[in-house]
Amino acid sequence: MLEISIIIPVYNAESYIERCLQSIISSSVPEGSYEIIAVDDSSSDRSLELLQKMEGQIPQLHVYHRRKAGPGGARNLGMNYAKGRYIMFVDADDYINTASFSHLLSLLISQYDQDIVGFDYLKVDLEGNEKPYSNQLLPYCREMSGAEYMNMQQPLGILWGYFFNRRFVLKNNLKFQEKIAHSDEDFVSRAFCVAETVTFLPVLLYYYCYNSESVINKQGKEYEEKRFYDNMKVIDGLCIYRQELSDSFVGSGLDRKIDYLVISVIRLLVRKRMDDEFIKMCLSFFTEINLYPLPYRRYDWKYSFFRVLTYTPKRILWWKRYIDTPVIGKIAEKIF
Incomplete structure (x- = not known):
């Protein structure tokens, strides 16, 4: 059973895409239980070349190319090819907790069929210092509707904080706006509005890497x-x-x-x-x-x-x- 399709939009990520992919493939999870879909969005560096090289070395990696559609467009293309029960979105400059990924796929995720499954994440700076991404308290291991959660507190528009049931995504025709920033806020908001079942797991899965000196911040x-x-x-x-x-x-x-x-x-x-x-x-x-x-x-x-x-x-x-x-x-x- 293909449990997870991991979709990674890539733009000028040659300096960190290998770290991102290694954090996933270094897990002890059987290759047949997940796939990685990397979509290059017309990078001007060697990102596509590196991805195509790694595609020949990593059986579960599939590489595609889109022409300047923004991260939203790249994610839409990735969803078109996804085959897993759940879809996970990962940013190319971030990475995941390898041990937690193994634990989730080997022992936990097969027990769940909710529309949205959330988990824990940390913010990491260039020196490796970790701190909470937000001060929100998540209602762990409790099932509720997306509307119930939204009336408790606003869901953060962070795609990498959730697994989205692919059947649920297809049923509700959830898509990203293309060529604009913050399409993740739109996608997450609409997803929670129509989600009948949502739960959060006390599992630290994701590391969001913040660099105040990055090009995007300058x-x-x-x-x-x-x-x-x-x-x-x-x-x-x-x-x-x-x-x-x-x-x-x-x-x-x-x-x-x-x-x-x-x-x-x-x-x-x-x-x-x-x-x-x-x-x-x-x-x-x-x-x-x-x-x-x-x-x-x-x-x-x-x-x-x-x-x-x-x-x-x-x-x-x-x-x-x-x-x-x-x-x-x-x-x-x-x-x-």
């Missing part, structure tokens, strides 16, 4: 602005999807997710020190779709506090202006 103004536009496009699409929902319980869960996506944009506007006119433009867009000021919701005190502190554009611009000062900066670190 892009110019045009690149930064595009990511904000893409984020707003995802939020707008989810708002339209929200209007189509007939189930109020699912809708209230999606409302929570959308609200926190708006919060993440506001935080980035301040952290990235975007210029005043761009900030006002983004806030004006959210005002038009009734998401700014942040809607009054009874989530928790942190949401209410953030809502008050960012209630007007003038307040947000004030935080941006004084975020580098010693006293305000320390406060802003906890808020933004």
Whole structure:
């Protein structure tokens, strides 16, 4: 039984793709129980060449090529070829816990048939220092619907934090938006809205590697602005999807997710020190779709506090202006 199809979108990953693949194939899992689908998205380095070479050495590795479709397009192509019961998405610059992968595939995953199975992950810096990716507490080993979970807390839009049942993905025609950033947020949100069964396992499986010096974190103004536009496009699409929902319980869960996506944009506007006119433009867009000021919701005190502190554009611009000062900066670190 082919249990897992691991889909890896690859773009200019020649310096770390081998580490990623080795973390998977070094496990003691039988080759016939999983497959790796690597999709090169028109890399300009030697990524495709390396993958094709490794394809001849790794029986379970299948390499494909797409022409500049972005990670979403690469993942869509990978899903077209996937044959496993579950689909797992891995980023080429990250890696997995080899021992946990062996444990999951050898002993656990055959016992599950939920639509979505979540697990634990850590954030790792260049020096190998590990820390939690988030402070969310997961409801381990408890089955619930995706809507029930979304009404408890917003699911993080991290594809590599979940296994997605392939039958469930096909049944609900789940696809990624192509050529935009943050398509993972859209995919995860829609998946949780329609998932009838979700569970989380207390298994540390994934290492998210963060490099503040990476090229993606040093892009110019045009690149930064595009990511904000893409984020707003995802939020707008989810708002339209929200209007189509007939189930109020699912809708209230999606409302929570959308609200926190708006919060993440506001935080980035301040952290990235975007210029005043761009900030006002983004806030004006959210005002038009009734998401700014942040809607009054009874989530928790942190949401209410953030809502008050960012209630007007003038307040947000004030935080941006004084975020580098010693006293305000320390406060802003906890808020933004």
